[in-house]
Amino acid sequence: MARIFSVVNQKGGVGKTTTSVNLSAALALGGHRTLLIDIDPQCNATNAVGHEPANHHAMIGETPLLESVLDTKTESLSVVPGSRRFQDADVMAAAGEDAAKRFRGHLDSVMDEYEYIVVDCPPSATAMTETSLTASTEVLIPIQCEYFAMVGVAQLIGTIKKVITATDGRLTFGGILLTMYDESLELTREIEDEVRDFFGDIVFENVVPRDVALSEAPSHGQTVFQYAPRSRGAYAYTQLCMEVLQRD
Ligand SMILES: Nc1ncnc2c1ncn2[C@@H]1O[C@H](COP(=O)(O)OP(=O)(O)O)[C@@H](O)[C@H]1O
Numbered sequence: 328m329a330r331i332f333s334v335v336n337q338k339g340g341v342g343k344t345t346t347s348v349n350l351s352a353a354l355a356l357g358g359h360r361t362l363l364i365d366i367d368p369q370c371n372a373t374n375a376v377g378h379e380p381a382n383h384h385a386m387i388g389e390t391p392l393l394e395s396v397l398d399t400k401t402e403s404l405s406v407v408p409g410s411r412r413f414q415d416a417d418v419m420a421a422a423g424e425d426a427a428k429r430f431r432g433h434l435d436s437v438m439d440e441y442e443y444i445v446v447d448c449p450p451s452a453t454a455m456t457e458t459s460l461t462a463s464t465e466v467l468i469p470i471q472c473e474y475f476a477m478v479g480v481a482q483l484i485g486t487i488k489k490v491i492t493a494t495d496g497r498l499t500f501g502g503i504l505l506t507m508y509d510e511s512l513e514l515t516r517e518i519e520d521e522v523r524d525f526f527g528d529i530v531f532e533n534v535v536p537r538d539v540a541l542s543e544a545p546s547h548g549q550t551v552f553q554y555a556p557r558s559r560g561a562y563a564y565t566q567l568c569m570e571v572l573q574r575d
């Protein structure tokens with residue numbers, strides 16, 4: 328059975344998409360069949376693996392999910408592209424419980440095809456995000472080493488606990504990841520201390536440093552492993568991948 332990760336934080340710009348794309352790629356490069364699902368209407372993850380957004384989102388449609396899965400230039404890494412259509416008016420919320428059931432049904436339908444499924448969630452507590460959490464086995468929370476890093480995280484933990492209670496414990500805390508880490512900054516170290524004191528062991532030992540390769544790769548439609556395989560960013564996501572594999 329696949330491990331299904333939802334990558335969430337209602338703050339934008341904290342590294343959700345960068346983590347979804349490069350963790351997926353690292354898992355695939357390790358020989359694991361991996362599916363990246365983009366449910367953010369900005370579709371940055373879709374672009375980052377060299378594809379264009381779809382007209383309709385496969386996760387809320389009725390067509391079997393595998394018909395919408397695209398190969399990427401990374402062997403063993405496939406993607407369900409995002410759609411810009413559920414901007415603002417959240418189609419999912421409008422369609423209610425039916426759409427949520429379909430979303431979960433789609434995930435269940437590919438559980439045997441993939442070892443890892445990574446869902447890149449939008450920067451808001453939308454119905455899509457909550458449904459994704461409900462259907463996942465683990466939640467990954469990237470936290471940017473910046474002022475106000477913890478703002479909103481308590482609320483997010485509340486949402487996650489609610490989902491865990493409602494789903495009989497299928498969802499667990501997969502881990503918290505410190506991103507855009509700069510060890511030369513006092514601020515980074517203060518935030519690291521705060522996050523580790525508060526969350527303890529669920530915080531990954533590995534951190535992701537600020538690295539220009541990570542921010543440039545998506546504009547070339549590439550993962551960091553294609554764009555700059557020797558970069559610090561590529562190294563960091565390889566290390567994170569190993570930690571994720573060990574936490575199984
Ligand atoms: N470790 C990093 N080093 C440098 N730039 C980063 C790093 N992580 C993310 N970025 C850049 O920061 C911006 C926000 O990251 P992104 O992953 O898109 O966040 P989110 O999906 O949470 O909105 C993007 O331009 C991305 O390329």
Ligand SMILES: [Mg+2]
Binds near residue numbers: 343345367448
């Ligand atoms: Mg994003």
